[in-house]
Amino acid sequence: MTLLQLTYAVALDRHGHFGRAAEACHVTQPALSAGLQKLEAELGVVLFDRAAHPIEPTEVGRAVVAQARQVLAEAERLEDLVSEATGELAGELRVGILSTLAPYLIPLVIGPFARRYPGVELVFEELVAETISDHVRRDLLDAGLVATPPTVRGVEEVPLFEEPLVGYVAPGHRLYDQDAIGVEDLSPDDVWVMREGHCFRDQALDLLARGAAGRPDAKAVQFESGNLETLQRIVDRGYGMTLLPWLAVQGQGSHAPASVRPFRAPAPSRTVRLVYAATLVRRQLVRAFAAEVARAAAADLPEGAVLYAPEG
CATH class of the missing domain: 1.10.10.10 (Winged helix-like DNA-binding domain superfamily/Winged helix DNA-binding domain)
Structure with missing residues:
Protein backbone atom coordinates (compact mmCIF):
# COMPACT_ATOMS: atom_id res chain seq x y z
CA MET A 1 0.00 0.00 0.00
CA ALA A 85 9.42 26.48 10.69
CA THR A 86 10.73 28.63 7.84
CA GLY A 87 7.86 31.13 7.94
CA GLU A 88 7.52 30.92 4.15
CA LEU A 89 3.94 30.37 3.04
CA ALA A 90 3.43 29.20 -0.52
CA GLY A 91 1.06 27.26 -2.73
CA GLU A 92 -2.56 27.53 -3.81
CA LEU A 93 -5.35 28.44 -1.39
CA ARG A 94 -8.84 27.51 -2.63
CA VAL A 95 -11.56 29.60 -0.99
CA GLY A 96 -15.33 29.39 -1.41
CA ILE A 97 -17.20 32.66 -0.92
CA LEU A 98 -20.81 33.85 -0.93
CA SER A 99 -22.02 35.94 -3.85
CA THR A 100 -23.19 38.53 -1.29
CA LEU A 101 -19.58 38.84 -0.06
CA ALA A 102 -17.43 38.28 -3.14
CA PRO A 103 -17.81 41.60 -5.04
CA TYR A 104 -17.19 43.67 -1.92
CA LEU A 105 -14.64 41.67 0.08
CA ILE A 106 -12.36 40.14 -2.56
CA PRO A 107 -11.10 43.53 -3.87
CA LEU A 108 -10.20 44.53 -0.31
CA VAL A 109 -8.22 41.34 0.33
CA ILE A 110 -6.31 40.35 -2.80
CA GLY A 111 -3.87 43.27 -2.90
CA PRO A 112 -2.75 43.28 0.76
CA PHE A 113 -2.61 39.46 0.87
CA ALA A 114 -0.49 39.27 -2.29
CA ARG A 115 1.96 41.82 -0.91
CA ARG A 116 2.22 40.03 2.43
CA TYR A 117 2.34 36.47 0.99
CA PRO A 118 3.65 36.67 -2.60
CA GLY A 119 4.16 32.90 -2.77
CA VAL A 120 0.47 32.11 -2.28
CA GLU A 121 -2.06 31.99 -5.12
CA LEU A 122 -5.65 32.72 -4.06
CA VAL A 123 -8.41 30.94 -5.99
CA PHE A 124 -11.98 32.02 -5.21
CA GLU A 125 -15.21 30.26 -6.14
CA GLU A 126 -18.68 31.77 -5.61
CA LEU A 127 -21.08 29.28 -4.04
CA VAL A 128 -23.98 29.17 -1.59
CA ALA A 129 -23.17 28.52 2.08
CA GLU A 130 -24.31 24.89 2.18
CA THR A 131 -22.18 24.00 -0.84
CA ILE A 132 -19.17 25.81 0.57
CA SER A 133 -19.30 23.79 3.79
CA ASP A 134 -19.77 20.55 1.87
CA HIS A 135 -16.83 21.30 -0.45
CA VAL A 136 -14.65 22.20 2.53
CA ARG A 137 -15.51 18.88 4.18
CA ARG A 138 -14.72 16.99 0.98
CA ASP A 139 -11.40 18.82 0.51
CA LEU A 140 -12.57 20.46 -2.71
CA LEU A 141 -11.87 23.78 -0.97
CA ASP A 142 -9.30 24.71 1.66
CA ALA A 143 -11.57 27.23 3.35
CA GLY A 144 -14.76 29.23 2.90
CA LEU A 145 -16.23 32.60 3.80
CA VAL A 146 -19.85 32.33 4.93
CA ALA A 147 -22.36 34.25 7.04
CA THR A 148 -24.13 31.39 8.82
CA PRO A 149 -22.81 28.64 11.11
CA PRO A 150 -21.79 25.50 9.19
CA THR A 151 -24.29 22.66 9.41
CA VAL A 152 -21.96 19.98 8.00
CA ARG A 153 -20.16 17.66 10.41
CA GLY A 154 -16.38 17.88 10.34
CA VAL A 155 -16.34 21.60 9.50
CA GLU A 156 -15.15 24.20 12.00
CA GLU A 157 -15.51 27.99 11.99
CA VAL A 158 -13.68 31.14 13.02
CA PRO A 159 -15.74 34.36 13.35
CA LEU A 160 -14.07 37.31 11.58
CA PHE A 161 -16.35 40.33 11.95
CA GLU A 162 -19.92 41.55 12.36
CA GLU A 163 -21.20 43.31 9.23
CA PRO A 164 -24.17 45.64 9.77
CA LEU A 165 -27.05 45.66 7.28
CA VAL A 166 -28.49 48.80 5.72
CA GLY A 167 -31.67 49.70 3.91
CA TYR A 168 -31.46 50.73 0.26
CA VAL A 169 -34.49 52.87 -0.53
CA ALA A 170 -35.87 54.19 -3.82
CA PRO A 171 -36.65 57.93 -4.16
CA GLY A 172 -40.29 58.47 -3.31
CA HIS A 173 -40.44 55.41 -1.06
CA ARG A 174 -42.22 55.86 2.27
CA LEU A 175 -38.87 55.60 4.13
CA TYR A 176 -36.80 57.79 1.80
CA ASP A 177 -37.15 60.93 3.92
CA GLN A 178 -35.93 59.19 7.08
CA ASP A 179 -32.26 59.55 8.07
CA ALA A 180 -32.31 56.11 9.70
CA ILE A 181 -34.78 53.23 9.80
CA GLY A 182 -35.77 50.55 12.28
CA VAL A 183 -36.67 46.91 11.85
CA GLU A 184 -40.22 47.84 12.80
CA ASP A 185 -40.40 50.04 9.66
CA LEU A 186 -39.92 47.06 7.33
CA SER A 187 -42.85 45.57 5.49
CA PRO A 188 -42.99 42.53 3.18
CA ASP A 189 -45.15 44.65 0.86
CA ASP A 190 -42.27 46.56 -0.70
CA VAL A 191 -38.94 44.86 0.04
CA TRP A 192 -37.04 42.95 -2.62
CA VAL A 193 -35.18 39.84 -1.36
CA MET A 194 -32.77 37.24 -2.67
CA ARG A 195 -34.01 34.08 -4.34
CA GLU A 196 -34.38 30.89 -2.29
CA GLY A 197 -31.10 29.15 -1.52
CA HIS A 198 -29.20 32.26 -0.37
CA CYS A 199 -28.62 32.68 3.35
CA PHE A 200 -28.96 36.46 2.98
CA ARG A 201 -32.56 35.85 1.91
CA ASP A 202 -33.25 33.95 5.14
CA GLN A 203 -31.91 36.79 7.24
CA ALA A 204 -33.94 39.36 5.30
CA LEU A 205 -37.12 37.32 5.73
CA ASP A 206 -36.47 37.04 9.46
CA LEU A 207 -36.19 40.84 9.72
CA LEU A 208 -39.33 41.29 7.64
CA ALA A 209 -41.23 38.89 9.89
CA ARG A 210 -40.17 40.92 12.91
CA GLY A 211 -41.15 44.17 11.21
CA ALA A 212 -44.54 42.81 10.18
CA ALA A 213 -45.31 41.33 13.61
CA GLY A 214 -47.68 44.15 14.42
CA ARG A 215 -49.33 44.13 11.00
CA PRO A 216 -51.24 40.86 10.55
CA ASP A 217 -52.58 42.08 7.21
CA ALA A 218 -49.09 42.44 5.69
CA LYS A 219 -48.72 40.63 2.37
CA ALA A 220 -46.20 37.89 1.64
CA VAL A 221 -42.92 38.89 0.02
CA GLN A 222 -43.52 39.36 -3.68
CA PHE A 223 -40.14 40.38 -5.05
CA GLU A 224 -37.16 38.02 -5.43
CA SER A 225 -33.97 38.01 -7.48
CA GLY A 226 -30.76 36.03 -7.89
CA ASN A 227 -28.22 38.61 -6.76
CA LEU A 228 -27.87 41.84 -4.83
CA GLU A 229 -26.85 43.90 -7.84
CA THR A 230 -30.16 43.15 -9.54
CA LEU A 231 -32.09 44.18 -6.45
CA GLN A 232 -30.06 47.36 -6.22
CA ARG A 233 -30.70 48.25 -9.86
CA ILE A 234 -34.46 47.77 -9.38
CA VAL A 235 -34.42 50.17 -6.45
CA ASP A 236 -32.37 52.65 -8.50
CA ARG A 237 -35.20 52.59 -11.04
CA GLY A 238 -37.56 53.82 -8.36
CA TYR A 239 -39.18 50.63 -7.11
CA GLY A 240 -39.42 49.63 -3.44
CA MET A 241 -36.39 48.96 -1.27
CA THR A 242 -34.00 46.16 -0.40
CA LEU A 243 -31.51 45.21 2.30
CA LEU A 244 -27.77 45.28 1.64
CA PRO A 245 -24.66 44.34 3.64
CA TRP A 246 -22.56 47.29 4.81
CA LEU A 247 -19.58 46.56 2.53
CA ALA A 248 -21.85 46.72 -0.53
CA VAL A 249 -22.37 50.46 -0.08
CA GLN A 250 -18.80 51.55 0.70
CA GLY A 251 -16.33 53.29 -1.58
CA GLN A 252 -16.99 54.25 -5.18
CA GLY A 253 -19.35 51.39 -5.98
CA SER A 254 -22.39 51.33 -8.23
CA HIS A 255 -24.81 52.24 -5.44
CA ALA A 256 -26.53 55.59 -4.99
CA PRO A 257 -25.36 57.00 -1.63
CA ALA A 258 -28.59 59.01 -1.24
CA SER A 259 -30.57 55.76 -1.13
CA VAL A 260 -28.61 54.21 1.76
CA ARG A 261 -30.34 54.21 5.15
CA PRO A 262 -28.57 52.88 8.27
CA PHE A 263 -30.60 51.08 10.90
CA ARG A 264 -31.16 52.62 14.29
CA ALA A 265 -29.36 50.82 17.10
CA PRO A 266 -29.25 47.97 17.63
CA ALA A 267 -28.67 47.55 13.91
CA PRO A 268 -29.15 44.07 12.44
CA SER A 269 -25.92 42.46 11.27
CA ARG A 270 -24.47 39.23 9.99
CA THR A 271 -21.41 37.39 11.30
CA VAL A 272 -18.87 36.72 8.55
CA ARG A 273 -17.09 33.46 9.31
CA LEU A 274 -14.21 31.48 7.89
CA VAL A 275 -14.88 27.74 7.74
CA TYR A 276 -12.39 24.93 7.29
CA ALA A 277 -12.20 21.17 7.66
CA ALA A 278 -11.46 19.79 11.10
CA THR A 279 -8.71 17.70 9.48
CA LEU A 280 -7.14 20.67 7.69
CA VAL A 281 -3.36 20.45 7.45
CA ARG A 282 -2.62 23.92 6.03
CA ARG A 283 -3.67 25.69 9.18
CA GLN A 284 -0.96 28.34 9.15
CA LEU A 285 -1.90 29.45 5.64
CA VAL A 286 -5.62 29.52 6.43
CA ARG A 287 -4.99 31.42 9.67
CA ALA A 288 -2.95 33.98 7.72
CA PHE A 289 -5.78 34.39 5.21
CA ALA A 290 -8.37 34.79 7.98
CA ALA A 291 -6.31 37.51 9.66
CA GLU A 292 -5.89 39.37 6.35
CA VAL A 293 -9.63 39.27 5.66
CA ALA A 294 -10.38 40.65 9.12
CA ARG A 295 -7.80 43.43 8.68
CA ALA A 296 -9.08 44.38 5.23
CA ALA A 297 -12.73 44.50 6.29
CA ALA A 298 -11.98 46.51 9.44
CA ALA A 299 -10.93 49.52 7.37
CA ASP A 300 -14.39 49.74 5.74
CA LEU A 301 -16.65 48.76 8.64
CA PRO A 302 -18.35 51.48 10.70
CA GLU A 303 -16.97 52.72 13.98
CA GLY A 304 -18.04 50.40 16.78
CA ALA A 305 -18.44 47.35 14.55
CA VAL A 306 -17.59 44.06 16.27
CA LEU A 307 -14.22 42.76 15.09
CA TYR A 308 -12.77 39.41 16.08
CA ALA A 309 -9.06 38.67 16.20
CA PRO A 310 -8.20 35.48 14.31
CA GLU A 311 -4.61 34.36 14.69
CA GLY A 312 -2.37 35.26 11.82
Missing part, protein backbone atom coordinates in the same frame (compact mmCIF):
# COMPACT_ATOMS: atom_id res chain seq x y z
CA THR A 2 1.38 3.41 -1.00
CA LEU A 3 0.44 7.04 -0.42
CA LEU A 4 -0.13 7.34 -4.16
CA GLN A 5 -2.74 4.58 -4.09
CA LEU A 6 -4.48 6.28 -1.17
CA THR A 7 -4.43 9.53 -3.14
CA TYR A 8 -6.15 7.75 -6.03
CA ALA A 9 -8.87 6.42 -3.70
CA VAL A 10 -9.54 9.84 -2.20
CA ALA A 11 -9.64 11.44 -5.66
CA LEU A 12 -12.13 8.89 -7.00
CA ASP A 13 -14.34 9.39 -3.95
CA ARG A 14 -14.17 13.15 -4.46
CA HIS A 15 -14.91 13.20 -8.19
CA GLY A 16 -17.01 10.03 -8.67
CA HIS A 17 -15.48 9.55 -12.12
CA PHE A 18 -12.28 7.77 -13.19
CA GLY A 19 -11.40 10.32 -15.87
CA ARG A 20 -11.80 13.37 -13.64
CA ALA A 21 -10.01 11.66 -10.75
CA ALA A 22 -7.08 10.77 -13.03
CA GLU A 23 -6.93 14.34 -14.32
CA ALA A 24 -6.88 15.67 -10.76
CA CYS A 25 -3.99 13.31 -9.93
CA HIS A 26 -2.13 14.17 -13.18
CA VAL A 27 -2.00 10.54 -14.32
CA THR A 28 -3.67 8.52 -17.05
CA GLN A 29 -6.97 6.80 -16.33
CA PRO A 30 -5.47 3.29 -16.79
CA ALA A 31 -2.70 4.15 -14.30
CA LEU A 32 -5.21 5.30 -11.69
CA SER A 33 -7.44 2.28 -12.27
CA ALA A 34 -4.48 -0.10 -11.98
CA GLY A 35 -3.33 1.58 -8.76
CA LEU A 36 -6.77 1.18 -7.21
CA GLN A 37 -7.00 -2.46 -8.27
CA LYS A 38 -3.65 -3.16 -6.55
CA LEU A 39 -4.90 -1.43 -3.40
CA GLU A 40 -8.11 -3.48 -3.43
CA ALA A 41 -6.15 -6.70 -4.02
CA GLU A 42 -3.83 -5.96 -1.11
CA LEU A 43 -6.72 -5.14 1.22
CA GLY A 44 -8.86 -8.01 -0.07
CA VAL A 45 -12.00 -5.86 -0.49
CA VAL A 46 -13.81 -3.91 -3.20
CA LEU A 47 -13.58 -0.22 -2.40
CA PHE A 48 -15.82 1.26 -5.11
CA ASP A 49 -19.08 0.40 -6.82
CA ARG A 50 -18.04 0.93 -10.42
CA ALA A 51 -21.57 0.38 -11.72
CA ALA A 52 -22.89 3.44 -9.87
CA HIS A 53 -23.12 6.82 -11.61
CA PRO A 54 -21.37 8.70 -10.20
CA ILE A 55 -19.01 6.03 -8.84
CA GLU A 56 -19.50 5.57 -5.09
CA PRO A 57 -17.44 3.85 -2.40
CA THR A 58 -18.78 0.64 -0.92
CA GLU A 59 -19.57 0.51 2.79
CA VAL A 60 -16.05 -0.67 3.64
CA GLY A 61 -14.71 1.70 0.98
CA ARG A 62 -16.13 4.71 2.81
CA ALA A 63 -14.26 3.68 5.96
CA VAL A 64 -11.03 3.12 4.02
CA VAL A 65 -11.32 6.46 2.21
CA ALA A 66 -11.94 8.27 5.51
CA GLN A 67 -8.82 6.69 6.98
CA ALA A 68 -6.88 7.44 3.79
CA ARG A 69 -7.73 11.12 4.17
CA GLN A 70 -6.27 11.10 7.66
CA VAL A 71 -3.10 9.31 6.52
CA LEU A 72 -2.60 11.76 3.65
CA ALA A 73 -3.30 14.68 5.96
CA GLU A 74 -0.55 13.53 8.31
CA ALA A 75 1.84 13.09 5.39
CA GLU A 76 1.05 16.59 4.10
CA ARG A 77 1.55 17.90 7.61
CA LEU A 78 5.27 17.24 7.18
CA GLU A 79 5.43 19.90 4.46
CA ASP A 80 3.27 22.19 6.57
CA LEU A 81 5.69 21.82 9.48
CA VAL A 82 8.54 22.94 7.24
CA SER A 83 6.55 25.98 6.12
CA GLU A 84 5.77 26.86 9.70
Whole structure:
Protein backbone atom coordinates (compact mmCIF):
# COMPACT_ATOMS: atom_id res chain seq x y z
CA MET A 1 0.00 0.00 0.00
CA THR A 2 1.38 3.41 -1.00
CA LEU A 3 0.44 7.04 -0.42
CA LEU A 4 -0.13 7.34 -4.16
CA GLN A 5 -2.74 4.58 -4.09
CA LEU A 6 -4.48 6.28 -1.17
CA THR A 7 -4.43 9.53 -3.14
CA TYR A 8 -6.15 7.75 -6.03
CA ALA A 9 -8.87 6.42 -3.70
CA VAL A 10 -9.54 9.84 -2.20
CA ALA A 11 -9.64 11.44 -5.66
CA LEU A 12 -12.13 8.89 -7.00
CA ASP A 13 -14.34 9.39 -3.95
CA ARG A 14 -14.17 13.15 -4.46
CA HIS A 15 -14.91 13.20 -8.19
CA GLY A 16 -17.01 10.03 -8.67
CA HIS A 17 -15.48 9.55 -12.12
CA PHE A 18 -12.28 7.77 -13.19
CA GLY A 19 -11.40 10.32 -15.87
CA ARG A 20 -11.80 13.37 -13.64
CA ALA A 21 -10.01 11.66 -10.75
CA ALA A 22 -7.08 10.77 -13.03
CA GLU A 23 -6.93 14.34 -14.32
CA ALA A 24 -6.88 15.67 -10.76
CA CYS A 25 -3.99 13.31 -9.93
CA HIS A 26 -2.13 14.17 -13.18
CA VAL A 27 -2.00 10.54 -14.32
CA THR A 28 -3.67 8.52 -17.05
CA GLN A 29 -6.97 6.80 -16.33
CA PRO A 30 -5.47 3.29 -16.79
CA ALA A 31 -2.70 4.15 -14.30
CA LEU A 32 -5.21 5.30 -11.69
CA SER A 33 -7.44 2.28 -12.27
CA ALA A 34 -4.48 -0.10 -11.98
CA GLY A 35 -3.33 1.58 -8.76
CA LEU A 36 -6.77 1.18 -7.21
CA GLN A 37 -7.00 -2.46 -8.27
CA LYS A 38 -3.65 -3.16 -6.55
CA LEU A 39 -4.90 -1.43 -3.40
CA GLU A 40 -8.11 -3.48 -3.43
CA ALA A 41 -6.15 -6.70 -4.02
CA GLU A 42 -3.83 -5.96 -1.11
CA LEU A 43 -6.72 -5.14 1.22
CA GLY A 44 -8.86 -8.01 -0.07
CA VAL A 45 -12.00 -5.86 -0.49
CA VAL A 46 -13.81 -3.91 -3.20
CA LEU A 47 -13.58 -0.22 -2.40
CA PHE A 48 -15.82 1.26 -5.11
CA ASP A 49 -19.08 0.40 -6.82
CA ARG A 50 -18.04 0.93 -10.42
CA ALA A 51 -21.57 0.38 -11.72
CA ALA A 52 -22.89 3.44 -9.87
CA HIS A 53 -23.12 6.82 -11.61
CA PRO A 54 -21.37 8.70 -10.20
CA ILE A 55 -19.01 6.03 -8.84
CA GLU A 56 -19.50 5.57 -5.09
CA PRO A 57 -17.44 3.85 -2.40
CA THR A 58 -18.78 0.64 -0.92
CA GLU A 59 -19.57 0.51 2.79
CA VAL A 60 -16.05 -0.67 3.64
CA GLY A 61 -14.71 1.70 0.98
CA ARG A 62 -16.13 4.71 2.81
CA ALA A 63 -14.26 3.68 5.96
CA VAL A 64 -11.03 3.12 4.02
CA VAL A 65 -11.32 6.46 2.21
CA ALA A 66 -11.94 8.27 5.51
CA GLN A 67 -8.82 6.69 6.98
CA ALA A 68 -6.88 7.44 3.79
CA ARG A 69 -7.73 11.12 4.17
CA GLN A 70 -6.27 11.10 7.66
CA VAL A 71 -3.10 9.31 6.52
CA LEU A 72 -2.60 11.76 3.65
CA ALA A 73 -3.30 14.68 5.96
CA GLU A 74 -0.55 13.53 8.31
CA ALA A 75 1.84 13.09 5.39
CA GLU A 76 1.05 16.59 4.10
CA ARG A 77 1.55 17.90 7.61
CA LEU A 78 5.27 17.24 7.18
CA GLU A 79 5.43 19.90 4.46
CA ASP A 80 3.27 22.19 6.57
CA LEU A 81 5.69 21.82 9.48
CA VAL A 82 8.54 22.94 7.24
CA SER A 83 6.55 25.98 6.12
CA GLU A 84 5.77 26.86 9.70
CA ALA A 85 9.42 26.48 10.69
CA THR A 86 10.73 28.63 7.84
CA GLY A 87 7.86 31.13 7.94
CA GLU A 88 7.52 30.92 4.15
CA LEU A 89 3.94 30.37 3.04
CA ALA A 90 3.43 29.20 -0.52
CA GLY A 91 1.06 27.26 -2.73
CA GLU A 92 -2.56 27.53 -3.81
CA LEU A 93 -5.35 28.44 -1.39
CA ARG A 94 -8.84 27.51 -2.63
CA VAL A 95 -11.56 29.60 -0.99
CA GLY A 96 -15.33 29.39 -1.41
CA ILE A 97 -17.20 32.66 -0.92
CA LEU A 98 -20.81 33.85 -0.93
CA SER A 99 -22.02 35.94 -3.85
CA THR A 100 -23.19 38.53 -1.29
CA LEU A 101 -19.58 38.84 -0.06
CA ALA A 102 -17.43 38.28 -3.14
CA PRO A 103 -17.81 41.60 -5.04
CA TYR A 104 -17.19 43.67 -1.92
CA LEU A 105 -14.64 41.67 0.08
CA ILE A 106 -12.36 40.14 -2.56
CA PRO A 107 -11.10 43.53 -3.87
CA LEU A 108 -10.20 44.53 -0.31
CA VAL A 109 -8.22 41.34 0.33
CA ILE A 110 -6.31 40.35 -2.80
CA GLY A 111 -3.87 43.27 -2.90
CA PRO A 112 -2.75 43.28 0.76
CA PHE A 113 -2.61 39.46 0.87
CA ALA A 114 -0.49 39.27 -2.29
CA ARG A 115 1.96 41.82 -0.91
CA ARG A 116 2.22 40.03 2.43
CA TYR A 117 2.34 36.47 0.99
CA PRO A 118 3.65 36.67 -2.60
CA GLY A 119 4.16 32.90 -2.77
CA VAL A 120 0.47 32.11 -2.28
CA GLU A 121 -2.06 31.99 -5.12
CA LEU A 122 -5.65 32.72 -4.06
CA VAL A 123 -8.41 30.94 -5.99
CA PHE A 124 -11.98 32.02 -5.21
CA GLU A 125 -15.21 30.26 -6.14
CA GLU A 126 -18.68 31.77 -5.61
CA LEU A 127 -21.08 29.28 -4.04
CA VAL A 128 -23.98 29.17 -1.59
CA ALA A 129 -23.17 28.52 2.08
CA GLU A 130 -24.31 24.89 2.18
CA THR A 131 -22.18 24.00 -0.84
CA ILE A 132 -19.17 25.81 0.57
CA SER A 133 -19.30 23.79 3.79
CA ASP A 134 -19.77 20.55 1.87
CA HIS A 135 -16.83 21.30 -0.45
CA VAL A 136 -14.65 22.20 2.53
CA ARG A 137 -15.51 18.88 4.18
CA ARG A 138 -14.72 16.99 0.98
CA ASP A 139 -11.40 18.82 0.51
CA LEU A 140 -12.57 20.46 -2.71
CA LEU A 141 -11.87 23.78 -0.97
CA ASP A 142 -9.30 24.71 1.66
CA ALA A 143 -11.57 27.23 3.35
CA GLY A 144 -14.76 29.23 2.90
CA LEU A 145 -16.23 32.60 3.80
CA VAL A 146 -19.85 32.33 4.93
CA ALA A 147 -22.36 34.25 7.04
CA THR A 148 -24.13 31.39 8.82
CA PRO A 149 -22.81 28.64 11.11
CA PRO A 150 -21.79 25.50 9.19
CA THR A 151 -24.29 22.66 9.41
CA VAL A 152 -21.96 19.98 8.00
CA ARG A 153 -20.16 17.66 10.41
CA GLY A 154 -16.38 17.88 10.34
CA VAL A 155 -16.34 21.60 9.50
CA GLU A 156 -15.15 24.20 12.00
CA GLU A 157 -15.51 27.99 11.99
CA VAL A 158 -13.68 31.14 13.02
CA PRO A 159 -15.74 34.36 13.35
CA LEU A 160 -14.07 37.31 11.58
CA PHE A 161 -16.35 40.33 11.95
CA GLU A 162 -19.92 41.55 12.36
CA GLU A 163 -21.20 43.31 9.23
CA PRO A 164 -24.17 45.64 9.77
CA LEU A 165 -27.05 45.66 7.28
CA VAL A 166 -28.49 48.80 5.72
CA GLY A 167 -31.67 49.70 3.91
CA TYR A 168 -31.46 50.73 0.26
CA VAL A 169 -34.49 52.87 -0.53
CA ALA A 170 -35.87 54.19 -3.82
CA PRO A 171 -36.65 57.93 -4.16
CA GLY A 172 -40.29 58.47 -3.31
CA HIS A 173 -40.44 55.41 -1.06
CA ARG A 174 -42.22 55.86 2.27
CA LEU A 175 -38.87 55.60 4.13
CA TYR A 176 -36.80 57.79 1.80
CA ASP A 177 -37.15 60.93 3.92
CA GLN A 178 -35.93 59.19 7.08
CA ASP A 179 -32.26 59.55 8.07
CA ALA A 180 -32.31 56.11 9.70
CA ILE A 181 -34.78 53.23 9.80
CA GLY A 182 -35.77 50.55 12.28
CA VAL A 183 -36.67 46.91 11.85
CA GLU A 184 -40.22 47.84 12.80
CA ASP A 185 -40.40 50.04 9.66
CA LEU A 186 -39.92 47.06 7.33
CA SER A 187 -42.85 45.57 5.49
CA PRO A 188 -42.99 42.53 3.18
CA ASP A 189 -45.15 44.65 0.86
CA ASP A 190 -42.27 46.56 -0.70
CA VAL A 191 -38.94 44.86 0.04
CA TRP A 192 -37.04 42.95 -2.62
CA VAL A 193 -35.18 39.84 -1.36
CA MET A 194 -32.77 37.24 -2.67
CA ARG A 195 -34.01 34.08 -4.34
CA GLU A 196 -34.38 30.89 -2.29
CA GLY A 197 -31.10 29.15 -1.52
CA HIS A 198 -29.20 32.26 -0.37
CA CYS A 199 -28.62 32.68 3.35
CA PHE A 200 -28.96 36.46 2.98
CA ARG A 201 -32.56 35.85 1.91
CA ASP A 202 -33.25 33.95 5.14
CA GLN A 203 -31.91 36.79 7.24
CA ALA A 204 -33.94 39.36 5.30
CA LEU A 205 -37.12 37.32 5.73
CA ASP A 206 -36.47 37.04 9.46
CA LEU A 207 -36.19 40.84 9.72
CA LEU A 208 -39.33 41.29 7.64
CA ALA A 209 -41.23 38.89 9.89
CA ARG A 210 -40.17 40.92 12.91
CA GLY A 211 -41.15 44.17 11.21
CA ALA A 212 -44.54 42.81 10.18
CA ALA A 213 -45.31 41.33 13.61
CA GLY A 214 -47.68 44.15 14.42
CA ARG A 215 -49.33 44.13 11.00
CA PRO A 216 -51.24 40.86 10.55
CA ASP A 217 -52.58 42.08 7.21
CA ALA A 218 -49.09 42.44 5.69
CA LYS A 219 -48.72 40.63 2.37
CA ALA A 220 -46.20 37.89 1.64
CA VAL A 221 -42.92 38.89 0.02
CA GLN A 222 -43.52 39.36 -3.68
CA PHE A 223 -40.14 40.38 -5.05
CA GLU A 224 -37.16 38.02 -5.43
CA SER A 225 -33.97 38.01 -7.48
CA GLY A 226 -30.76 36.03 -7.89
CA ASN A 227 -28.22 38.61 -6.76
CA LEU A 228 -27.87 41.84 -4.83
CA GLU A 229 -26.85 43.90 -7.84
CA THR A 230 -30.16 43.15 -9.54
CA LEU A 231 -32.09 44.18 -6.45
CA GLN A 232 -30.06 47.36 -6.22
CA ARG A 233 -30.70 48.25 -9.86
CA ILE A 234 -34.46 47.77 -9.38
CA VAL A 235 -34.42 50.17 -6.45
CA ASP A 236 -32.37 52.65 -8.50
CA ARG A 237 -35.20 52.59 -11.04
CA GLY A 238 -37.56 53.82 -8.36
CA TYR A 239 -39.18 50.63 -7.11
CA GLY A 240 -39.42 49.63 -3.44
CA MET A 241 -36.39 48.96 -1.27
CA THR A 242 -34.00 46.16 -0.40
CA LEU A 243 -31.51 45.21 2.30
CA LEU A 244 -27.77 45.28 1.64
CA PRO A 245 -24.66 44.34 3.64
CA TRP A 246 -22.56 47.29 4.81
CA LEU A 247 -19.58 46.56 2.53
CA ALA A 248 -21.85 46.72 -0.53
CA VAL A 249 -22.37 50.46 -0.08
CA GLN A 250 -18.80 51.55 0.70
CA GLY A 251 -16.33 53.29 -1.58
CA GLN A 252 -16.99 54.25 -5.18
CA GLY A 253 -19.35 51.39 -5.98
CA SER A 254 -22.39 51.33 -8.23
CA HIS A 255 -24.81 52.24 -5.44
CA ALA A 256 -26.53 55.59 -4.99
CA PRO A 257 -25.36 57.00 -1.63
CA ALA A 258 -28.59 59.01 -1.24
CA SER A 259 -30.57 55.76 -1.13
CA VAL A 260 -28.61 54.21 1.76
CA ARG A 261 -30.34 54.21 5.15
CA PRO A 262 -28.57 52.88 8.27
CA PHE A 263 -30.60 51.08 10.90
CA ARG A 264 -31.16 52.62 14.29
CA ALA A 265 -29.36 50.82 17.10
CA PRO A 266 -29.25 47.97 17.63
CA ALA A 267 -28.67 47.55 13.91
CA PRO A 268 -29.15 44.07 12.44
CA SER A 269 -25.92 42.46 11.27
CA ARG A 270 -24.47 39.23 9.99
CA THR A 271 -21.41 37.39 11.30
CA VAL A 272 -18.87 36.72 8.55
CA ARG A 273 -17.09 33.46 9.31
CA LEU A 274 -14.21 31.48 7.89
CA VAL A 275 -14.88 27.74 7.74
CA TYR A 276 -12.39 24.93 7.29
CA ALA A 277 -12.20 21.17 7.66
CA ALA A 278 -11.46 19.79 11.10
CA THR A 279 -8.71 17.70 9.48
CA LEU A 280 -7.14 20.67 7.69
CA VAL A 281 -3.36 20.45 7.45
CA ARG A 282 -2.62 23.92 6.03
CA ARG A 283 -3.67 25.69 9.18
CA GLN A 284 -0.96 28.34 9.15
CA LEU A 285 -1.90 29.45 5.64
CA VAL A 286 -5.62 29.52 6.43
CA ARG A 287 -4.99 31.42 9.67
CA ALA A 288 -2.95 33.98 7.72
CA PHE A 289 -5.78 34.39 5.21
CA ALA A 290 -8.37 34.79 7.98
CA ALA A 291 -6.31 37.51 9.66
CA GLU A 292 -5.89 39.37 6.35
CA VAL A 293 -9.63 39.27 5.66
CA ALA A 294 -10.38 40.65 9.12
CA ARG A 295 -7.80 43.43 8.68
CA ALA A 296 -9.08 44.38 5.23
CA ALA A 297 -12.73 44.50 6.29
CA ALA A 298 -11.98 46.51 9.44
CA ALA A 299 -10.93 49.52 7.37
CA ASP A 300 -14.39 49.74 5.74
CA LEU A 301 -16.65 48.76 8.64
CA PRO A 302 -18.35 51.48 10.70
CA GLU A 303 -16.97 52.72 13.98
CA GLY A 304 -18.04 50.40 16.78
CA ALA A 305 -18.44 47.35 14.55
CA VAL A 306 -17.59 44.06 16.27
CA LEU A 307 -14.22 42.76 15.09
CA TYR A 308 -12.77 39.41 16.08
CA ALA A 309 -9.06 38.67 16.20
CA PRO A 310 -8.20 35.48 14.31
CA GLU A 311 -4.61 34.36 14.69
CA GLY A 312 -2.37 35.26 11.82
